[in-house]
Amino acid sequence: MSKNVLITGASRGLGYEIASEALERGYNVIAGVRDPGTPGKLAELRAMYGEDRIRIAHLDVVDEASIAALAARLKQEGRTLGAIINNAAILKARDTQIEDLDMDEVIESFDVNVYGPMRVVKHLLPLLTEENAALINVSSEAGSLTKAYPGDYPYAISKTAMNMFTLQLHSYLKERGVLVLSVHPGWMYTDMGGNQAPTDPRASARGILDLIERRTQTDSRWQFVDYTGQSMLI
Incomplete structure (x- = not known):
């Protein structure tokens, strides 16, 4: 089992739910946040498990310097990683039609949802050396070309691009035995998903960790699955 996530x-x-579930399973967690001075509920996890088990680290996916600095600190400490989970994302221009789309929101969405994971992998991939390592890009069914719909343009198109990034990483890392997946976490009742969503985010977190641990086997040609391991349409 991977030990450092x-x-x-x-x-x-x-x-947050992935961090909590990972700690419960015995992992050490590096919880990347934009402002570690206001960790929110992560502070409760730190109080419960201690700073040796969970580090709340400054990691802003649009700030490459923050990512590079964290990678340098971890390398200096001799830390390795068993899993990288690119979860940070934004949902802009919900239910906005193309005629009314603010292109600045498209640019911002790509900066967070696509370039952010690319920056993270660029700097932290050299530390992903633990046995049975995994790299998970949290994607969405919205990024499926097969099920394209007219709406959520910034989010959907950025997730399609992320799925391409996943395939490139899979091709690059498969000889090292690194599991690389795009994972649709389900429509969850979170700040992004809203309170009408049917999926418990903790259930999704459990599914993602089961994928990392290879408890759930997948056979997706496109490395695109849901949190239960079922193949998604590309």
Whole structure:
């Protein structure tokens, strides 16, 4: 089992639930947040498990310097990683039609949802050396070309791009035995998903960790699955 897990966007929602579930399973967690001075519920996990088990780290996915600095600190400490979970994302221009779309929101969405994971992998991949390592990109069914719909343009198109990034990483890392997946976490009742969503984010977190631990086997040609391991349409 991988012992050290890095999670982006860990202060709330799915990221927090993954951190909590990982700690419960015995992992050490590096919880990446934009502002470690206001860790929110992560402070409760730190009080419960201690700073040796959970580090609340400054990691802003749009700030490459913050990612590089964290990678340098971890390397200096001799830390390795068993999993990287690119969870941080934003949902802009919900229900906005193309005629009314603010292109600045598209640019911001790509900066967080696509370039953010690319920055994280660029700097932290050299530390992903533990046995049975995994790299998980939290994606969405919204990124499926097969099920394209007219709406959520910034989010959907950025997740499609992330799925391409996953395939490139899979091709690059498969000889090292690194599991690389895009994972649709389900429509969850989080700040992003809203309170009408049917999926418990903790259930999704459990599913993602089961994938990392290879408890759930997958056979997706496109490395795109849901949190239960079922193949998603690309």
